Amino acid sequence: MPAPADLGIEVLSVPEGAPVELDLRLEAVMEGVLVTGTASAVLEGECVRCLEPIHDELEVRFQELFVYDDIRDSEGAEEDDEVSMLQDDLLDLETVLRDAVVLALPFQPLCQDDCPGLCPECGVRLIDEPDHTHEAAIDPRWAALTELKQDPTD
Incomplete structure (x- = not known):
């Protein structure tokens, strides 16, 4: 299936429309349908330290119970927004x-x-220049002393 928009976080995500491979197992249980599966997709983003592009693969496992509509008739289930519901099968x-x-x-x-x-x-x-260094910064309060030259005869 094609990936939906915003599948990920700001710096690493599955590109919209990229293929997402799903391997699903659907089981009928008393309350509804239990979905167990894995999803694999390609990730694209950037490193948060050096901003280099990242290309990686991701495989995740998930399990969710989708409850039948008639089960929702009970008063406690109506108030629960966390319950996944079947919509017309x-x-x-x-x-x-x-x-x-x-x-x-x-x-x-x-x-x-x-x-x-x-x-x-x-x-x-x-990472490209491991020996990269800068001269130590001079404290601005002492910067005026760098203009003084010491006489070698003293």
């Missing part, structure tokens, strides 16, 4: 899929586990 997996994917994504995705990020002063990618 159809079930909508988008919410279940979105919850499973978003919960499986890392909060801060990295291109690699030890990504050093960018230099805070000049923006150089530190």
Whole structure:
């Protein structure tokens, strides 16, 4: 199936319309239909430290009970918004899929586990230049002393 819009977080998500492969098992139970399955898709985003593109694959497992309409007649079930309902013998997996994917994504995705990020002063990618350094900054209160020259005869 094609991926719905906004399937992921701001920095890492499944592109809209990208193929999402679903492997589902539907079981009839007393209350409704129990859906158990896995979803696999391709992820695209960027590293939060160095802003390099990330291309990865994701596979998530999920399980949800979709309740029959006639079960909802009980007073307690009507007030519960967390219950997934069958709509005319159809079930909508988008919410279940979105919850499973978003919960499986890392909060801060990295291109690699030890990504050093960018230099805070000049923006150089530190993984490309591991020996990158800058001169130590001089405290502005002492900067005027750098203009003084010491006489070598003293």
